[in-house]
Amino acid sequence: MKTPELDLLESADQTELRTTVRKAVAHRSAADPEGGVGDPWRFTTADLGLAGLAIAEELDGVGLGVRELGLVAEELGRALAAPAFVTSAVVATRALAGCAADPARDALRGLAEGARTAVLVAPGPTAATEEYPAAVQATGEQELALNGVVEVVPGAGWADLFVVPAVLDGRPVLALVDGAEHVGVEVEVSMDQTRPVATVTLSDTAAVAIARDAEAEEALRAALDLGAAVLCAERVGMMEWAVATTAEYLGQRYQFGQLIGSYQALRHANARMWIDATQARAITAHALAAHDDDPAELPMATGLAAAYTAQRAVLTIEQAQQLHGGIGFAWEHPLHWYLKRAMADSVLFGTDEQHRNRVGALTDLAPAPIRAGATI
Amino acid sequence: MTDPIIAERVNAFVAGLGGIDAVRELSQVEILGARYDAGLAWVHHPEGLGGYDGDQTDQALVEAALIEAGVPEPDPFRNPLGTGTIIPTLLQHSPRELCEQLFKRAWTGEEIWCQLFSEPGAGSDLAGLGCRAVPETRNGVEGWRVNGQKVWTSYAHRAKWGLLLTRSHPELPKNQGITVFVIDMEQDGVDARPLRQATGGAEFNEVFLNDAWVPDSQRVGEVCDGWNVTRTTLMHERMAIGGRSDGREAGRIGVLAKRWRENPDLHTPAMTDRVVGAWIDVEVARIANERIRQLAKRGQPGLEGSGAKVVFADVNQNAARVLARIDPTQTLLFDDWQDELQSSELRCSSFSYLRSRANSIEGGTTEILLSQIADRVLKLPREYSIARDTPWKDIPR
Numbered sequence: 001m002k003t004p005e006l007d008l009l010e011s012a013d014q015t016e017l018r019t020t021v022r023k024a025v026a027h028r029s030a031a032d033p034e035g036g037v038g039d040p041w042r043f044t045t046a047d048l049g050l051a052g053l054a055i056a057e058e059l060d061g062v063g064l065g066v067r068e069l070g071l072v073a074e075e076l077g078r079a080l081a082a083p084a085f086v087t088s089a090v091v092a093t094r095a096l097a098g099c100a101a102d103p104a105r106d107a108l109r110g111l112a113e114g115a116r117t118a119v120l121v122a123p124g125p126t127a128a129t130e131e132y133p134a135a136v137q138a139t140g141e142q143e144l145a146l147n148g149v150v151e152v153v154p155g156a157g158w159a160d161l162f163v164v165p166a167v168l169d170g171r172p173v174l175a176l177v178d179g180a181e182h183v184g185v186e187v188e189v190s191m192d193q194t195r196p197v198a199t200v201t202l203s204d205t206a207a208v209a210i211a212r213d214a215e216a217e218e219a220l221r222a223a224l225d226l227g228a229a230v231l232c233a234e235r236v237g238m239m240e241w242a243v244a245t246t247a248e249y250l251g252q253r254y255q256f257g258q259l260i261g262s263y264q265a266l267r268h269a270n271a272r273m274w275i276d277a278t279q280a281r282a283i284t285a286h287a288l289a290a291h292d293d294d295p296a297e298l299p300m301a302t303g304l305a306a307a308y309t310a311q312r313a314v315l316t317i318e319q320a321q322q323l324h325g326g327i328g329f330a331w332e333h334p335l336h337w338y339l340k341r342a343m344a345d346s347v348l349f350g351t352d353e354q355h356r357n358r359v360g361a362l363t364d365l366a367p368a369p370i371r372a373g374a375t376i
Numbered sequence: 377m378t379d380p381i382i383a384e385r386v387n388a389f390v391a392g393l394g395g396i397d398a399v400r401e402l403s404q405v406e407i408l409g410a411r412y413d414a415g416l417a418w419v420h421h422p423e424g425l426g427g428y429d430g431d432q433t434d435q436a437l438v439e440a441a442l443i444e445a446g447v448p449e450p451d452p453f454r455n456p457l458g459t460g461t462i463i464p465t466l467l468q469h470s471p472r473e474l475c476e477q478l479f480k481r482a483w484t485g486e487e488i489w490c491q492l493f494s495e496p497g498a499g500s501d502l503a504g505l506g507c508r509a510v511p512e513t514r515n516g517v518e519g520w521r522v523n524g525q526k527v528w529t530s531y532a533h534r535a536k537w538g539l540l541l542t543r544s545h546p547e548l549p550k551n552q553g554i555t556v557f558v559i560d561m562e563q564d565g566v567d568a569r570p571l572r573q574a575t576g577g578a579e580f581n582e583v584f585l586n587d588a589w590v591p592d593s594q595r596v597g598e599v600c601d602g603w604n605v606t607r608t609t610l611m612h613e614r615m616a617i618g619g620r621s622d623g624r625e626a627g628r629i630g631v632l633a634k635r636w637r638e639n640p641d642l643h644t645p646a647m648t649d650r651v652v653g654a655w656i657d658v659e660v661a662r663i664a665n666e667r668i669r670q671l672a673k674r675g676q677p678g679l680e681g682s683g684a685k686v687v688f689a690d691v692n693q694n695a696a697r698v699l700a701r702i703d704p705t706q707t708l709l710f711d712d713w714q715d716e717l718q719s720s721e722l723r724c725s726s727f728s729y730l731r732s733r734a735n736s737i738e739g740g741t742t743e744i745l746l747s748q749i750a751d752r753v754l755k756l757p758r759e760y761s762i763a764r765d766t767p768w769k770d771i772p773r
């Protein structure tokens with residue numbers, strides 16, 4: 001088989017961007033100890049202009065690549081900051097960018113300014129390999145009316161621009177709803193309080209069609225695959241946070257008259273966490289690089305990275321909690337926010353099992369698709 | 377994009393031997409010998425020691441230019457320990473005369489080398505080794521008498537020379553009383569015996585040293601500076617292992633994938649999941665290794681190599697385990713307990729399984745590597761150990 005020779009390292013410019021973001025979000029987690037959730041955009045839009053990172057320059061964006069989206073997501077993941085970045089600036093933005101229609105381009109301008117927040121109205125676990133969602137029915141021609149209920153949509157509670165996959169006369173359409181006042185958004189009690197999910201209800205909601213048929217399908221697929229890859233980078237940041245936080249704790253805590261970091265069982269567990277984080281970093285770099293430079297490798301690279309990092313992020317943060325002992329289970333310690341995020345992330349844009357099956361299908365090792373009608 | 381200066385060097389080399397047709401008439405040893413004399417062996421070495429003081433990165437360019445000129449490629453495994461780890465160690469730590477005496481025949485493969493490192497009582501704790509060296513003058517030549525036993529030594533039965541770690545000063549702490557020598561393996565006091573392993577084969581040797589002798593002129597580094605020398609060798613060993621770049625489905629996972637695809641009658645849902653899982657883990661490890669290669673190329677090697685070795689062992693052992701269980705009939709069978717040096721690609725899946733069990737032991741156990749990461753990357757508090765200044769002779773064993 002072909003050997004990918006993608007560049008897996010970071011350029012000097014990328015390192016500079018990373019440093020800037022890391023400094024800006026340090027100690028500014030979206031999770032606050034009271035159980036509430038901070039501003040989903042805090043310290044990103046206003047200070048750094050990250051909302052327009054992937055938007056083309058002619059639409060007033062920065063026009064950077066997927067590697068850059070990844071490293072920003074990694075730094076935000078490390079701090080659990082700005083949870084709307086993935087749902088709005090990555091996924092919804094990519095869906096809009098796949099649509100040539102004017103309303104989509106106008107929406108991107110608004111996003112690039114940082115004035116608006118968008119969301120893709122699909123259930124969080126929707127994978128690029130699945131059939132086009134049919135939960136929302138559309139009627140009309142160019143001006144549409146939407147009807148339907150979409151459950152567990154991450155980031156919907158913050159949005160005022162809704163990108164809705166819908167079905168019009170049995171055919172796929174992407175519809176754009178401008179303004180939260182036209183949409184019923186019920187934020188659910190969520191596993192991940194820092195990025196809660198919501199039920200979105202559309203009742204004769206006015207919308208415009210921004211893509212149809214193959215264009216709509218392709219825009220949705222690209223958005224979900226991009227989300228899956230960038231989410232891997234978020235996990236890398238969280239895993240590295242867990243490794244470093246655990247090492248710090250093991251170097252401070254005394255039991256039996258010794259620093260517990262001198263006990264081999266604990267040292268080795270922490271070292272294993274570090275190894276998994278370095279593997280996650282490499283496979284994620286590979287996926288991001290494939291999005292930028294190697295479209296043929298993209299499905300495999302995304303599947304591999306998502307399957308690996310989804311599972312390992314959960315295990316790594318579970319292990320961090322174990323190595324912290326009791327304090328790791330206490331609400332006052334930030335660990336539980338990371339655990340909840342990792343668990344929620346492990347099903348976003350496809351579960352790790354779905355991505356694993358995707359790799360199985362692509363390699364012809366597990367030829368049967370997991371759901372009827374699924375594509376690779 | 378051939379570098380013109382390097383191309384000129386290579387062309388002059390070929391012309392000096394009478395043209396490419398004349399070169400093709402020569403044996404591998406003759407070609408390699410001529411390369412050594414022309415400074416086209418290890419190009420970063422000084423002149424007279426197989427190089428031209430070139431940049432380390434010139435090596436790949438020179439090899440490519442030689443191939444382009446039509447010079448036959450040498451066998452990279454002609455003397456793997458000599459060329460891979462020992463010569464770089466000698467270059468750094470030995471006087472020039474010793475290097476001049478040994479380098480050329482190591483390069484050509486006329487003389488094979490081995491590493492006399494591990495002992496029955498010193499595995500993970502290599503610095504605790506006990507093979508004794510005592511000063512002794514023989515025939516008016518200053519030297520050292522050596523007694524002890526080494527184990528897991530590759531190539532010892534074919535080797536002319538060994539890089540030997542000895543305990544010269546038992547009264548000093550363990551890391552401070554080690555001295556390193558180049559020992560002539562073809563002497564009465566050195567006895568290399570094959571060491572049979574769990575696969576039935578004998579890839580390695582035990583080496584018994586009974587009143588063997590080595591002249592002081594073959595000492596590598598200062599007396600008692602042996603641990604420093606050893607670290608150089610171990611560093612080059614790690615680089616030699618980690619530097620490889622394989623394609624997707626290279627090695628054992630390729631065998632597994634092929635056999636799986638060819639035998640759909642053996643597919644069950646549970647086994648499918650294990651096969652896909654093994655494939656993903658190997659592929660992730662391969663890509664992580666590619667990243668390490670890119671880091672090293674950029675001059676930023678870290679301890680990722682130690683982590684990669686741990687992962688390599690894990691994923692290979694899992695792949696071998698799955699491979700050995702794809703076909704339950706084959707799980708019950710074996711091919712050859714006498715192991716007459718067959719290429720490992722031709723061996724049965726049960727052999728692969730057994731051989732893979734050494735992956736997490738050889739070249740640094742998984743546990744030692746994890747401890748290294750805990751120390752050097754995570755900077756965790758040190759494990760409990762006896763006081764570092766305890767004399768070697770007082771350590772319990």
